[in-house]
Amino acid sequence: MVIKKFVNDLFKSNTYLIEYYLNKFLVIDPCDNNIFYKYLLDNSIELKYVFLTHEHIDHISGTNYLKKNNPKVKIVCSEYCSKAILDSKKNMSAFYNQNYVSVPANYIVNDFHKLRLLNNLELKLFPFGGHSLGGMFINIANLVFIGDQFIYNTKTVTKLPGGNIFELQRSYEFLKYQFNDETILYPGHGNKFLNKDLKIW
Numbered sequence: 001m002v003i004k005k006f007v008n009d010l011f012k013s014n015t016y017l018i019e020y021y022l023n024k025f026l027v028i029d030p031c032d033n034n035i036f037y038k039y040l041l042d043n044s045i046e047l048k049y050v051f052l053t054h055e056h057i058d059h060i061s062g063t064n065y066l067k068k069n070n071p072k073v074k075i076v077c078s079e080y081c082s083k084a085i086l087d088s089k090k091n092m093s094a095f096y097n098q099n100y101v102s103v104p105a106n107y108i109v110n111d112f113h114k115l116r117l118l119n120n121l122e123l124k125l126f127p128f129g130g131h132s133l134g135g136m137f138i139n140i141a142n143l144v145f146i147g148d149q150f151i152y153n154t155k156t157v158t159k160l161p162g163g164n165i166f167e168l169q170r171s172y173e174f175l176k177y178q179f180n181d182e183t184i185l186y187p188g189h190g191n192k193f194l195n196k197d198l199k200i201w
């Protein structure tokens, strides 16, 4: 598994490009970023999946470009996220003068869901509120992509519409219980860290 991180201009969010098998790629949280697009073109990368950790603009603003350039790509997100990406107020872009309306999701996750990437490789999806209503953890092997739910050494933002401290607590306990200490957490901003260093503020 090869993971490449792009740090976007918009709020320094992270976009992850993952080669989960030879020449098979997925993206987590695509943001509008010419450096990222150029990398995809220069390396003739064809995407199989795009996963969204949540609906906020700094994690979704590349969906339209990617769908246009990879018509077969499947966009996967939680149910609330699938609605919010179509609404510039709910995806927050309206508040930053962007009015971004995404192409619709192709695959909607209501509850814990397993998705088979290859015969011997499963990806697990866990919808969770906390930072926003449409959050979802994405687990591959010993990695979990956690969006803005937890950022290393930073208090989680729960003041935005749909934020919920009780859901955040529930998701914290879930990560601690479900995954071992050495599981690597990849947040929506900043650096990756280990599950044993996960804290709730």
Ligand SMILES: [Zn+2]
Pocket: 054, 056, 131, 132, 148
């Ligand atoms: Zn966010």
